[in-house]
Amino acid sequence: MFETKTCRSRKGPIPLGDEDHGEIALRPFFMLHDYLYLDDEMHAPIIETTDSAALALEELEREHERLLAQQAVVAEKVEAARVTFRNQRDAILVHGLSTALEDDEALRRAFSAEVATRLRVSDRTATNMVEEAKTVINDLPGLADAWRLGWVSQQHVRAATHQAWNVPKDARRAFDDAITPKARTQTPSRFQSTARKLREKLHPESIEERKKEAFALRQAEVYEDPDGMASITLHHSADVILSIEHGMRVLAKRRKNETPGEQRTLAQLGADILAEGLLSQLGVETLRIGAFGQTPESEPTISDADTDAESEPEDAESSGAEPSDFESGGVESGGVESSERASLHSALTPAQLAAMRPGVVITVPAETLLGKGDEPAVLGGYGPIDIDTATDIISQASSFHRVLTSPVDGSTVAIDPNKYRLSEQVKRLIRTRDVTCGFPCCDVPAERCDIDHVVAWVDGGRSSPEDLVCLCRRHHTLKHSTRWHSEVQPDGSLLWTSPTGAKHVTQRGGADRA
Structure with a gap:
């Protein structure tokens, strides 16, 4: 593609920076002023050809490089905005005894929230954007220049x-020199492995010490998927994860071979086996999850061989035995079928559904429950689910908590506005109404949120439905440590104003997230 030409005392083509040329190539070939002179060589005219496919692919390649270069420009803008934002700290922070965050952390969160709300992405995505831009622009200049030229992708930059982040500051330049040539010649997935290995060589701490720090970050996270589905991601030590994966495959193959008429695929069996193990440890009766449409009578009982595991399961924390919450707009639970009927729409058996008491909130419109409407039910912390699954869960509940709402505007009633301390019933009502955190672009379920007064109690606020809002701990502390603040609008929505003056509106009940 390139002809050999002389440009500013250097001959082309531009070296890729492979193993034999890496150190020589890294010094000059990313300089942007050279790129201006080399533009003709990099994009040499295409030889006349009748091959239209080749022409189309050449154009695709060029446009892809332009797109990658533009992503680098966005990163530069993010970092420039971060520096400017940090320099105005006195106009952003709230100083006082009640602040919950250190100044630097408050600034970091406030800026991430600005980016998240302006770009309409999640707080986590914004935080990653900010930290990635900060690192690549300041600590990895070679990789940054390659990105500006469209020679590496955002996936390469993210991996690097x-x-x-786990390489000491004084070793990052050597890390940059080593990984930049690799980024130009490797796919993102292979480069991720390469970057990890290079990090290991340059890190001054032993892998044992780093494992202890990393192990402290283990967690499980839930992600919403379409069509009534969701995913759970377990971040744990590699030996545990690989052991789980191996045991899942072994049991799936065994069950497939030993169960006559088993129609589930190995992937489906593996997913059901993992779900069974988790449900049993969380207090749900140990019964097999059947295939959809399978009645409890046709489900085989679990055998001793199926419980044989190589590792001991960890103890699960007990969450108590609160009854299910149920909102029907003032309608009782009459009309629900007997708990003895087969579970035809859920993958869980009636006994397992009966054990799903702690923290489950099902909202069913009254007309739908009575069979006169088709509006879907809502599972708290998730969203719309089919009415049959909702009915399965409701039919197993031992008791209900009705949420009384105003027939005019749907607001909750029977809350004493003159009491600062909220009862558990009032907290339940507010969380049921709000569904998620009330901060813009935040989808943390309300059941995991604090309940905050929009107008602070000390400033004359009251414990009325309009002045109470669910805020996750991150945004609750952000509000009280920086100049992010909210106001209730006449229609009940919240108007948020950022420290830089940007305004964002959120609707109660997650309506703007539907």
């Missing part, structure tokens, strides 16, 4: 920066 995430590894660089």
